[in-house]
Amino acid sequence: xxxxxxxxxxxxxxxxxxxxxxxxxxxxxxxxxxxxxxxxxxxxxxxxxxxxxxxxxxxxxxxxxxxxxxxxxxxxxxxxxxxxxxxxxxxxxxxxxxxxxxxxxxxxxxxxxxxxxxxxxxxxxxxxxxxxxxxxxxxxxxxxxxxxxxxxxxxxxxxxxxxxxxxxxxxxxxxxxxxxxxxx
Numbered sequence: 001x002x003x004x005x006x007x008x009x010x011x012x013x014x015x016x017x018x019x020x021x022x023x024x025x026x027x028x029x030x031x032x033x034x035x036x037x038x039x040x041x042x043x044x045x046x047x048x049x050x051x052x053x054x055x056x057x058x059x060x061x062x063x064x065x066x067x068x069x070x071x072x073x074x075x076x077x078x079x080x081x082x083x084x085x086x087x088x089x090x091x092x093x094x095x096x097x098x099x100x101x102x103x104x105x106x107x108x109x110x111x112x113x114x115x116x117x118x119x120x121x122x123x124x125x126x127x128x129x130x131x132x133x134x135x136x137x138x139x140x141x142x143x144x145x146x147x148x149x150x151x152x153x154x155x156x157x158x159x160x161x162x163x164x165x166x167x168x169x170x171x172x173x174x175x176x177x178x179x180x181x182x183x184x
């Protein structure tokens with residue numbers, strides 16, 4: 001098993017590479033199609049069910065600027081897969097190059113404990129946690145816009161801004177707030 005490292009390769013000119021990790025691949029494909037439609041800069045999207053990535057094509061793999069873990073809140077397997085995949089990332093990715101995206105937060109079947117677990121995970125790693133509506137085209141568009149904003153900074157395409165700075169501004173709530181009882 002090899003760790004995915006953020007600075008092992010040189011960045012591409014006016015391009016950004018994003019890795020979408022989702023165990024169930026429900027939202028991943030529509031989000032990927034929406035991301036590549038970006039015209040201001042080139043967005044290369046890589047898809048994975050889990051990490052680690054295969055070793056055989058490691059030389060041809062571009063530098064990954066942002067890793068997004070998509071977690072379906074109605075599925076325990078989705079959360080477990082994301083937690084297991086985190087171990088395959090180099091610690092330097094957690095300096096502003098990892099993001100969590102939760103889907104189905106409005107679903108009545110979503111247990112509150114799972115939502116709290118995702119919030120705690122994002123807060124403990126100091127990573128942004130985004131919520132997305134995966135059932136409507138507008139929800140996919142809104143999720144795409146949010147990810148592109150983070151991706152531009154993580155790839156170094158925004159002058160005078162760094163991924164670590166953006167991560168500090170957008171990270172999930174602190175653990176003290178999470179320990180409060182949830183509103184069920």
